[in-house]
Amino acid sequence: MKYVDEYRDGALVRQLAAAVARRTTRPWTIMEICGGQTHAIVKFGLDELLPKAITLVHGPGCPVCVTPAEIIDDAVGLAVEQQAMVCSFGDMLRVPGTGIDLLTAKARGGDVRMVYSPLDAVTVAKENPGREVVFFAVGFETTAPANALAVQRAQREGVANFSILTSHVLVPPAMRALLGAPDNRVQGFLAAGHVCTIMGTGDYGPIAREFGVPIVVTGFEPVDILEGIFRCVRQLEEGRAEVENAYARAVRAEGNAHARRVVEAVFEVADRNWRGIGRIPRSGLEVRPEWAAFDARKRFGLVEKAARADTGCISGEIMRGVKKPPDCPAFGTTCKPEHPVGAPMVSGEGACAAYYRYRARAAAA
């Protein structure tokens, strides 16, 4: 497939892995931010091609995994108690809150619908003018533009029964929180290419300088990821801590100006709870007061709750790079994709799902 095969070239992958090995003189721990990168690493066995001195740990870049249980509870409450039609991406339906998940809410009579785009939810609202329709707007900087556009379209078209329940999170504040933690072991980052496509790379320079970590903007195919790791290791070995763009075919330093304007028009930066990690100052996006009519929190009088700790799930330690999925006692035993205990086993971008899908079952075969 054009534009994909060339980035899955086995010979080039092996050459890059060999180049990493030649540059490596001591142990380094590198975190990829994005769950899509985690899945590519585990699926293609890229970590197994690298020298043992290189440890890859898996960051908090799975949007479903970091959506707090208490906000899922709010979505469940809207569907079951408020009789709203709650629209969500498929992955979110099976992530447990502190009680039930949205799929169970649907089974109990709540009107929960899976959609592929926030604009689909606007359409649902137009088709059901007598009902309140809420889109569960989760995700990083990548999904914020489409969610902001949905709000703008609803206003433009007079769709007064549409609102969004936001759980938007931002990558740079999370990187700062990880690097500032006493048990941090991350020495270099592969930044998520698609986030930088929207937001650009400007936020990363201050982090690289303040914490002395190289940050390499990286794509999602095997060649992209090994190129990112090579550049990160090269910086570490040379004692440099800079921002490099290894995904120049998609990322410009300034990002996507139009998308950023749309996001800034509808959202403002706010503190946010991250599932498994806790509250991170100025790490989320909330609907601006001038768009309050489309803010489900305001519309339904939802009060923000304190972060709730997951019991029996170590996802926070995994997403901070302190542990890996097989370190969890529940991994593959009480926690499987069919019966997930925590969000990273549900999501198509979750680290636990990646290890289970590509490693645990292969080992059992």
Ligand code: SF4
């Ligand atoms: S294996 Fe399950 S319980 Fe353990 S960290 Fe992953 S999602 Fe949580």
